[in-house]
Amino acid sequence: MNINNFEFPREFLIVGAAVKTGIFQALHKEALTPEQLAQKLKADPRAVWVVTESLLELGYLKQTDNVLKISNQANSMFYNPESPDYNGFAFMHTYDLFTPWLGLPDTIISGKPYPKEKKQGPPKNFIRAMSHIAQKSAPNVTAYCLEGLPRKSKILDIGGGPLTYAREFVKRGASVTILDLPAVIDMMQPDLLPGEPITMLKGDFNEGLPDGPFDLIYLGNVCHIYGEKENRRLFQRSAKALSAEGRIAIIDMIRGTNVHAALFAVNMLVNTENGGTWTFEQYKEWLTDAGFKVKPYSEISGRQIITGDKQ
Numbered sequence: 333m334n335i336n337n338f339e340f341p342r343e344f345l346i347v348g349a350a351v352k353t354g355i356f357q358a359l360h361k362e363a364l365t366p367e368q369l370a371q372k373l374k375a376d377p378r379a380v381w382v383v384t385e386s387l388l389e390l391g392y393l394k395q396t397d398n399v400l401k402i403s404n405q406a407n408s409m410f411y412n413p414e415s416p417d418y419n420g421f422a423f424m425h426t427y428d429l430f431t432p433w434l435g436l437p438d439t440i441i442s443g444k445p446y447p448k449e450k451k452q453g454p455p456k457n458f459i460r461a462m463s464h465i466a467q468k469s470a471p472n473v474t475a476y477c478l479e480g481l482p483r484k485s486k487i488l489d490i491g492g493g494p495l496t497y498a499r500e501f502v503k504r505g506a507s508v509t510i511l512d513l514p515a516v517i518d519m520m521q522p523d524l525l526p527g528e529p530i531t532m533l534k535g536d537f538n539e540g541l542p543d544g545p546f547d548l549i550y551l552g553n554v555c556h557i558y559g560e561k562e563n564r565r566l567f568q569r570s571a572k573a574l575s576a577e578g579r580i581a582i583i584d585m586i587r588g589t590n591v592h593a594a595l596f597a598v599n600m601l602v603n604t605e606n607g608g609t610w611t612f613e614q615y616k617e618w619l620t621d622a623g624f625k626v627k628p629y630s631e632i633s634g635r636q637i638i639t640g641d642k643q
């Protein structure tokens with residue numbers, strides 16, 4: 333993106349505010365005049381008029397005789413899971429992250445993340461966004477991780493609450509135990525279908541892991557949430573919970589290999605105590621110290637994967 337394009341952040345913030353205040357939801361259900369819309373939302377008529385005028389210009393709404401409707405573009409983005417433009421909750425998750433990012437100047441001075449209690453947005457947006465984002469890469473990533481392991485592998489998916497990877501492992505004959513934080517398990521457990529070979533456990537991996545032995549421990553985008561101490565401990569506990577021929581697989585952005593990994597570390601800086609992105613050499617050292625034989629990392633469907641075998 334051209335950093336001199338000042339329209340872009342304005343569009344992003346206008347669309348986010350329209351989702352948040354229910355403008356799209358109301359106009360998705362029925363066509364309304366700006367005045368009716370303001371009434372329905374119990375919002376200020378002038379503000380609604382100004383914002384809907386800009387949404388019209390941007391193509392998110394359409395208007396016939398003073399009556400507003402959601403456009404095909406906005407419908408595809410927010411309400412049509414079959415559309416390639418559908419973004420699930422990823423857009424709103426990024427919108428929710430704006431507040432901590434605006435605290436970056438304070439974080440640079442203090443070294444502290446944005447205060448948790450001031451954060452915006454329900455974890456629902458985050459978890460649904462993760463679930464949606466993973467859909468494209470999950471088939472190839474899970475096939476890669478399972479290469480050479482027994483067909484009926486037992487897998488521990490740490491931080492796997494969004495369920496996408498677990499379901500792909502199951503399609504390949506595995507049974508999966510998911511360990512995730514209690515709020516996430518409470519939210520996602522009702523999504524489990526009867527008979528799916530997936531067990532969901534509430535817990536904190538910093539406190540311990542379920543008893544194995546597992547054939548594969550899968551760490552999908554969790555290592556960036558914590559620092560060296562926690563990751564080393566997690567790899568050591570993983571080594572203990574794996575069978576003698578077991579494997580660990582880490583999906584994460586590898587620092588030093590692309591610009592996204594460097595920018596994502598800033599996201600972790602404003603959102604976590606000691607999270608960040610780590611180099612391949614750091615992962616290799618931490619994994620080797622925990623007893624794994626580490627392979628060169630691979631890029632599968634846009635994801636970077638590091639694997640280590642116990643033998």
Ligand SMILES: C[S@@+](CC[C@H](N)C(=O)[O-])C[C@H]1O[C@@H](n2cnc3c(N)ncnc32)[C@H](O)[C@@H]1O
Binds near residue numbers: 551
């Ligand atoms: C960035 S999401 C990744 C989700 C999924 N594995 C993926 O790759 O799409 C991180 C997940 O780890 C979980 N998580 C974070 N800290 C955790 C902890 N200490 N113990 C267990 N789960 C944790 C979060 O609740 C969330 O589901």
